Amino acid sequence: MTTPAGPPVAVVTGAGGGLGAVTATMLGELGLAVACVDIDEVAAKRTATELGNNGVASAAYGVDITSESAAGSLVDAVHADLGQVSHLVNIAGILRRTHLADTTADSWRQVMDVNVTAPFLLTQAFADDLKAAEYGRVINCASFAGTRGYEYPAYAASKAALINLTSSLMFDFWGTAVTVNAVAPGAMVTPMLDRPAAERMAAKTPTGRILDPDDVAAVIGFLAGRTSRGVNGTTTVIDGGASLLFSYK
Template sequence: MTRFGQQVAVVTGAGGGLGAITASILGDLGLAVACVDIDEVAAKRTATELNDRGVTSTAYGVDITSESAAGALSEAVHADLGQVSHLVNIAGILRRTHLADTDAASWRQVMDVNVTAPFLLTQAFADDLKSAEYGRVINCASFAGTRGYEYPAYAASKAALINLTSSLLFDFWGTAVTVNAVAPGAMVTPMLDHAAAQRMAEKTPTGRILEPDDVAAVIGFLAGRSSRGVNGTTTVIDGGASLLFSYR
């Protein structure tokens, strides 16, 4: 067990982008952090940066779409860091294909990473989360899951993740676990379509697209004790773009 006791966070997609920044913010809040990414080298890079700053962190290279891998990860994190109190599902993929260009294999891959993996990990860590002084599940959806979007596999997967988020309230009923999602708009990450970035900024009331810090700050709030009354929600973070406009 670490000196952090029950305060241990698992962050997927921690190898870079929003996942790495989220891991950093949770570390600053005093949590030990398990950095999970399919790219083990990237996960180790983030964990090393956290350890260098005095944050207890370990790295795991895991295919989170595998049921057996999710179970093994739960056991490993529990052994290495202790009881998990926070699960933050950041990892996701975007395939920029329309209906005619999306084959069944691509569809399944997007669904597996964006929906099935958060389900499997929540299932694997459920006992830890329920036993924690207070538990948090935070899913990274997308504004695309709240409305129609031109890439159907991605939009459908994020809509499903939003529904999964609210549906999990029944499984954690009567516990101190809350389940929430954030739904970012266009953001400066490897997923960004840089060719369209200026157009997206012009269609955003704040005049700019998101930085990962904008979203990680909301995740940091949801991870804390003061968010205990927030449960089953999806917070759209896009500078107001999807409220009044469309990026298209």
């Protein structure tokens, strides 16, 4: 397997909106071609179109990333459209605001499938590409909830599992130029935000504000670059210091 002649290619899941769209835009500005993946194909195409209008090589894919067969098909499609992949950025995630008594087994499985199984499947599917790249990067979007527990157990457990998966996967890329890292945002202005609670959460954050997606994308941009080669198996909490001292409740 050889490295493609064009720009390095990043696959970004959840690229249809929120942090995923901001991250896709940022990676395009850094000179990467971007494969915009989202279960909402219309949203993925909207992001890819905006990138294309700015001169970024891009393509859109409406994919259920929890499907093993879909992950394999995505590899073939991205190869045909953009080339071999050097960066995999797993942003897509879901939050079910249910407590123990209200969480069904099906809901639990869905959260685990999207937040943990999908990053596993995609890393597995693109592993050969990542190893063949001049420098490969896997960046997962976890959550501060995965570092300390949270009132919604399925979400917290899934993000804790993703953090452990991140540090564990580096063993599979031992001896290569691939690094695997995660970011763990706190409250952030995306469609997932509990907006009625936003003012209260900002007041409990030492910086006096909750995150913008740009705050998190900036860290992802560093992890995606060549100069981050010494950072591997880590999870960076990005929450303005809130989880060090306070609870959002």
